[in-house]
Amino acid sequence: MAIVGYLQGTDPQVLTRLVVSGYDTLPLSNGYDNNGKLVGHITSRDGIRVVIGHLHKTIPVGDHSPKDILWNLRVHRIPVVLVVEEAHREKATELLAEMSDGVRYASADELCDVVLEILAEDE
Numbered sequence: 001m002a003i004v005g006y007l008q009g010t011d012p013q014v015l016t017r018l019v020v021s022g023y024d025t026l027p028l029s030n031g032y033d034n035n036g037k038l039v040g041h042i043t044s045r046d047g048i049r050v051v052i053g054h055l056h057k058t059i060p061v062g063d064h065s066p067k068d069i070l071w072n073l074r075v076h077r078i079p080v081v082l083v084v085e086e087a088h089r090e091k092a093t094e095l096l097a098e099m100s101d102g103v104r105y106a107s108a109d110e111l112c113d114v115v116l117e118i119l120a121e122d123e
Helices: 012-020 066-075 086-100 111-122
Strands: 003-007 024-029 048-054 080-083 103-106
Touching: 003 012, 012 024, 012 111, 024 048, 048 111, 066 086, 080 111, 086 103, 103 111
Parallel strands: 003 024, 003 048, 048 080, 080 103
Antiparallel strands: none
């Protein structure tokens, strides 16, 4: 069964819809919120097929960059979908810098459908 990793703050209705659609969900931590498994510790054995969350969970403070949070997902070719409204997507891409490649954006209303589309591509 495919697993959807999610960062803290992900809409519980989206997570419920994914579960009733036959997918497991796994809480993930960006390293600051201690919400679940640390994103940097994910391996291919975890079976995570996509990671979802809000943009701000990938933008660390201080001397760190989005690469510190997202790099491991890129290494394991795990798609990332971030909740960003259409009006803010250009700025989101700037903030993510080199890590924006391969990241998909979705509005809160689109998130579940985008994730289900990605999971269907895997099957």
